[in-house]
Amino acid sequence: MAESLADYSLKRTIKKTKDGGLKKVGVVGCGNMGQQIVRLISQHGLDVVFIDLSAERIGEIIKEIEASLDKVINKWGLTESEKRAVMSRIKGSTDYNEIKDCEMIIESINIKKRGSSVPYRMDVFKKIESVVSEDTIIASNNATLMISDLASVLRHPERAVGLNFITPASKVKIVEVIRGLQTSDSALDFTVRFVKMLDKRPITLVESPGNISTRLFVPLINEACELLMEGVASVSCIDETMKLGFGLQLGPFELADRVGIDKVQKWMDNLYLEFGTDKFKPSPIIKRLVRANLLGRKVSRGFYNYENEKIISQAINVIEFNL
Structure with a gap:
């Protein structure tokens, strides 16, 4: 009731x-x-x-x-x-x-x-x-x-x-x-x-742009993308580090896929426009995925591949974005 x-x-x-x-x-x-x-x-x-x-x-x-x-x-x-x-x-x-x-x-x-x-x-x-x-x-x-x-x-x-x-x-x-x-x-x-x-x-x-949650989440996903582009670790290893090491329910890439990578980019655009600092600037990986319409779980592919909304494999290998 x-x-x-x-x-x-x-x-x-x-x-x-x-x-x-x-x-x-x-x-x-x-x-x-x-x-x-x-x-x-x-x-x-x-x-x-x-x-x-x-x-x-x-x-x-x-x-x-x-x-x-x-x-x-x-x-x-x-x-x-x-x-x-x-x-x-x-x-x-x-x-x-x-x-x-x-x-x-x-x-x-x-x-x-x-x-x-x-x-x-x-x-x-x-x-x-x-x-x-x-x-x-x-x-x-x-x-x-x-x-x-x-x-x-x-x-x-x-x-x-x-x-x-x-x-x-x-x-x-x-x-x-x-x-x-x-x-x-x-x-x-x-x-x-x-x-x-x-x-x-x-x-x-x-009120503050990004509130608490989004303002903390956006730099996290950007830094995770940096690690991926540098070839430091795979998508799944980065996510597992944050889940098992710090107790997060979802890793940064899983969360981006869940939210929708296009929405994540919009958040980044808004915060970058407001604050003008690079930590909010959309990562090249985010931009590429949005251009390719690989938006996460809702389209069955983003950082991971999905079947019936469940992860079946990671969709991005480190070498693909090793700039």
Whole structure:
């Protein structure tokens, strides 16, 4: 069951439901991470309305979420009846009016073009604010952008909060919660309580490009690429060193494949543009893989080869990138 927000004595006035707390969340943009967020919210007993571009795409998203739940069922992590309950709380639409009664909206659009996604996200923020009430929290799920930039287009910028769900959202135990320059205490407090409802630990921070996680991850993957290009070690040896030696769940190359190498490059581009230091500049390996559309697990090849989303072999030999 969803944890009641009534117990937290929030300053923000929220709409009361029969259980006295938050009941409905909107998600705008339902790519890979958007789907993970939708599923996570629904699995914790909340209704979710997601917005995407077309009825056809909405149908595809529903099928993709169902398929992801089927994988959990196959691992004895969910029953068929629980799956039906989760899916019953999920609704998709192309109409922003469908999210007007949500207590929180999470923008999670996925722009595939290179370059800044800020103008697109600003447009989404304006569309959201045009239909929701004045006390609805508007959050943006992203890894490298500044929430204050997005909030600048709002009539009520104090309601804007940054979020960063880390993939895989169902397993990673933290969510970064980011305060912008004008974010109110009550909006931040409400968002922290929302994250706790999802059984996640909120990591609160003041906005900075890359937050904590991405700002640390990007130099790690770049340095791993340097080791590979220098011929120091193989992809698998570098990953095993970080997993077995330092206790990471995934090595840098596995994580890049999981996130999507194109997304990793976008993170690097954004951080390099912001800070101008070489540690954030995309490695030549990253650029080559993106140009070749070898984007990681989602296309079955990146730093590793995949079959049914499982690693079967490393895809890159040291000599290939020994510059």
